[in-house]
Amino acid sequence: xxxxxYVTIVSLFIGLALSLTLATILGENPGHVFLVLVRGAFxxxxxxxxxxxxxxxxxxxxxxxxxxxQAGLFNIGADGQMxxxxxxxxxxxxxxxxxPMLVALPLALTLAFLVGGGWGALAGWMKARRGCHxxxxxxxLNFIAYGLASFFILxxxxxPESQGPETAVVGGGFQIGALPQxxxxxxxxxWTLALALCLIVIYGFIMGRTSLGYFQRLAGEAPQxxxxxxxxxxxQTILAMxxxxxxxxxxxxxxxxxxxxxxxxxxxxxxGFIGIAVALLGRKSPLGIVFAALLFGALTKGALELxxxxxxxxxxxxxxxQALIVLAVASQVGLHNLWRKVTS
Amino acid sequence: MIVDLLxxxxxxxVPLLFAAYGGLLSERSGVANIALEANLLFSAFTAAxxxxxxxxxxxxxxxxxxxxxxxxxxFALICIWGHGDQIVVGTAFNLLAAGLIPVLNKALFNxxxxxxxxxxxxxxxxxxxxxxxxxxxxxxxxxxxTRHGLRLSAAGENPAALVNQGVDYQRVRLRAxxxxxxxxxxxxxxLSLCQGSGYVRDMAAGRGFIALxxxxxxxxxxxxxxxxxxxxxFTDAVQIQMQGRSMGGVELPNQFVQILPYVVTxxxxxxxxxxxxxxxxxxxxxxxx
Numbered sequence: 001x002x003x004x005x006y007v008t009i010v011s012l013f014i015g016l017a018l019s020l021t022l023a024t025i026l027g028e029n030p031g032h033v034f035l036v037l038v039r040g041a042f043x044x045x046x047x048x049x050x051x052x053x054x055x056x057x058x059x060x061x062x063x064x065x066x067x068x069x070q071a072g073l074f075n076i077g078a079d080g081q082m083x084x085x086x087x088x089x090x091x092x093x094x095x096x097x098x099x100p101m102l103v104a105l106p107l108a109l110t111l112a113f114l115v116g117g118g119w120g121a122l123a124g125w126m127k128a129r130r131g132c133h134x135x136x137x138x139x140x141l142n143f144i145a146y147g148l149a150s151f152f153i154l155x156x157x158x159x160p161e162s163q164g165p166e167t168a169v170v171g172g173g174f175q176i177g178a179l180p181q182x183x184x185x186x187x188x189x190x191w192t193l194a195l196a197l198c199l200i201v202i203y204g205f206i207m208g209r210t211s212l213g214y215f216q217r218l219a220g221e222a223p224q225x226x227x228x229x230x231x232x233x234x235x236q237t238i239l240a241m242x243x244x245x246x247x248x249x250x251x252x253x254x255x256x257x258x259x260x261x262x263x264x265x266x267x268x269x270x271x272g273f274i275g276i277a278v279a280l281l282g283r284k285s286p287l288g289i290v291f292a293a294l295l296f297g298a299l300t301k302g303a304l305e306l307x308x309x310x311x312x313x314x315x316x317x318x319x320x321x322q323a324l325i326v327l328a329v330a331s332q333v334g335l336h337n338l339w340r341k342v343t344s
Numbered sequence: 345m346i347v348d349l350l351x352x353x354x355x356x357x358v359p360l361l362f363a364a365y366g367g368l369l370s371e372r373s374g375v376a377n378i379a380l381e382a383n384l385l386f387s388a389f390t391a392a393x394x395x396x397x398x399x400x401x402x403x404x405x406x407x408x409x410x411x412x413x414x415x416x417x418x419f420a421l422i423c424i425w426g427h428g429d430q431i432v433v434g435t436a437f438n439l440l441a442a443g444l445i446p447v448l449n450k451a452l453f454n455x456x457x458x459x460x461x462x463x464x465x466x467x468x469x470x471x472x473x474x475x476x477x478x479x480x481x482x483x484x485x486x487x488x489x490t491r492h493g494l495r496l497s498a499a500g501e502n503p504a505a506l507v508n509q510g511v512d513y514q515r516v517r518l519r520a521x522x523x524x525x526x527x528x529x530x531x532x533x534x535l536s537l538c539q540g541s542g543y544v545r546d547m548a549a550g551r552g553f554i555a556l557x558x559x560x561x562x563x564x565x566x567x568x569x570x571x572x573x574x575x576x577x578f579t580d581a582v583q584i585q586m587q588g589r590s591m592g593g594v595e596l597p598n599q600f601v602q603i604l605p606y607v608v609t610x611x612x613x614x615x616x617x618x619x620x621x622x623x624x625x626x627x628x629x630x631x632x633x
Contacts (some may be wrong), residue, residue, distance in 0.1 A: 005407075022444075022447070026447070026448075027451070040415075060448040074432075074435075076433050076435060112391055114433075117601070122437050126610075126613070126614055126617075130614045130615075130618055131617045131618045132613045132617040133560075133612060133617075135378060136378075136553060136556060136557060136613065137613065138607055139550070139612060140550070140553060140606045140610045140613075141610070143549075143606040144506045144603045144606050144607060144610070145605060147599045147602055147603035147606075148599070148603070150599045151599035151600065154599070155597055166393075251529075263551070273439060274439075275444075275489075276439075278440065281396055294545045304546075312450065312451045313447055313450065313451065314446060314447055314456065316442075316443045316446040317442075317443065319439060319442055319443025319444075320440060320443035320444050320447060321443075322439060323436045323437070323439035323440035323444075324440070326432065326435070326436040326439065327422055327436045327437075327440075330428035330429060330432045330433050330436060331422045331425075331426025331428045331433075331546050331602055332348065332426075333427035333428075334422070334426030334427055334428075335426065
């Protein structure tokens with residue numbers, strides 16, 4: 001078995017074991033918690049559909065973070081880029097309400113890509129031209145994006161018929177259909193899933209087979225070599241952040257156009273941040289991202305049931321598990337050394 | 345109005361100052377620390393939870409600081425002993441804070457978002473601010489005239505030099521990060537026991553990151569970092585004063601006012617980041633195997 005699959009399995013095990021230990025300390029039966037998670041995620045066709053529904057934006061936000069990582073950049077701003085992408089989707093869906101689907105969807109998705117990408121490119125520009133570390137700028141840009149989104153949702157595109165913080169409903173041509181019942185049951189799992197999977201295949205092709213992918217990876221892995229070879233590192237950085245941001249913008253398609261048909265405040269529910277965990281656990285590889293996103297989607301769905309079926313833990317346990325898995329993946333060298341010491 | 349603004353600046357500067365001190369210690373020793381936000385959140389929550397359960401302010405302060413030190417200890421162990429990328433580990437800690445605090449909150453108080461409102465809190469800002477000034481002096485002294493300070497800087501600039509002297513630079517870093525955690529913990533305690541009365545979900549609101557920007561703006565030196573924090577606290581104070589007011593007859597949307605501190609922080613970074621160099625060996629543990 002390749003070493004990295006082994007690392008992944010061990011990390012998953014550590015993350016789950018520590019979280020169940022925590023649940024035990026808090027007074028739950030770990031077996032019960034685990035069972036609730038599994039049953040919640042896979043109990044019925046509809047549960048599976050919900051797991052796929054939660055996995056869909058994670059596929060795209062994970063892809064977003066992975067693209068930036070390929071170019072040696074750490075995009076913590078996927079959540080803000082996704083937020084603005086979602087506002088753009090809702091905005092065009094309200095402004096161009098009556099467009100037919102064949103025009104409407106390509107237009108909306110392109111716009112979301114451009115808006116999210118522009119927001120990402122801003123951080124790329126700050127890195128390339130002004131020397132600001134992208135980790136700090138993307139985080140600050142997140143807070144600004146939330147503020148701007150709140151302005152557009154509450155002041156510009158507000159739903160007049162609703163008390164909630166949400167925009168009006170987008171036109172029928174903008175609404176992405178649900179997956180057939182034999183896949184998703186009666187869940188809101190929608191065709192964005194197919195779009196996400198296509199983009200992941202394209203990502204694998206670009207990174208492995210094209211000069212674009214080659215230069216992006218070269219700029220990330222060996223910037224000095226790239227610069228000697230005449231690659232414009234600054235331009236690669238801005239391009240990488242643009243594409244990464246654009247993919248994050250598309251991550252808004254499922255919650256906004258496939259489910260709510262409007263943008264709600266806070267609709268990302270942290271998907272941009274969990275995308276970081278997806279990209280790291282999936283080790284930037286297409287198959288890895290699919291695996292990690294499906295796993296974390298199932299975890300999110302399973303954990304929703306914790307609110308109802310347990311007394312002492314809540315759905316937030318999913319985030320704890322994800323964080324612990326990332327920590328386990330990150331400390332693999334230390335764990336490996338420890339393992340060697342114990343076994344020798 | 346001006347006096348209000350200045351007093352408000354001082355009040356808002358306290359959490360930034362302590363978080364920035366924590367970041368300064370950690371970063372000068374070569375450990376990039378974006379987990380400061382998690383430090384603030386964990387200490388704010390722990391302090392509020394302990395006061396809510398015990399009624400003792402002093403216990404709350406101690407628990408908050410210890411919690412933050414513990415967070416930093418685990419963070420440093422994973423970065424140093426686990427050879428984790430410091431940015432990845434820091435991100436994971438922020439994720440952990442976002443998940444673990446609500447879980448603990450539900451287990452302890454059976455509510456989702458925040459701890460119960462506290463009856464007894466600190467009413468005065470000045471002891472905290474005075475402490476911040478003392479720590480400023482101590483940090484200045486540490487870096488200019490102590491052996492620990494010198495080693496700490498060397499661990500961040502040129503760890504090989506320490507290795508040649510037979511000093512374990514990883515241990516120097518561990519100590520610096522944990523000391524930084526203690527300081528950042530005071531900032532978190534202030535948030536929930538003085539500025540607010542109890543823990544509210546995400547109450548640090550990015551202050552850990554703004555503090556980090558202040559460290560960069562202050563070129564990783566204590567006194568300039570202090571003034572950078574005051575500057576960012578001032579923009580926050582302006583933001584609060586401007587809320588709901590109209591400018592020349594036009595009411596500025598609150599959303600635009602609220603993002604002011606983040607915009608100003610970004611602008612400062614854009615304008616000045618070029619001229620400032622980071623400690624040379626920052627985030628090298630994942631490369632050096």
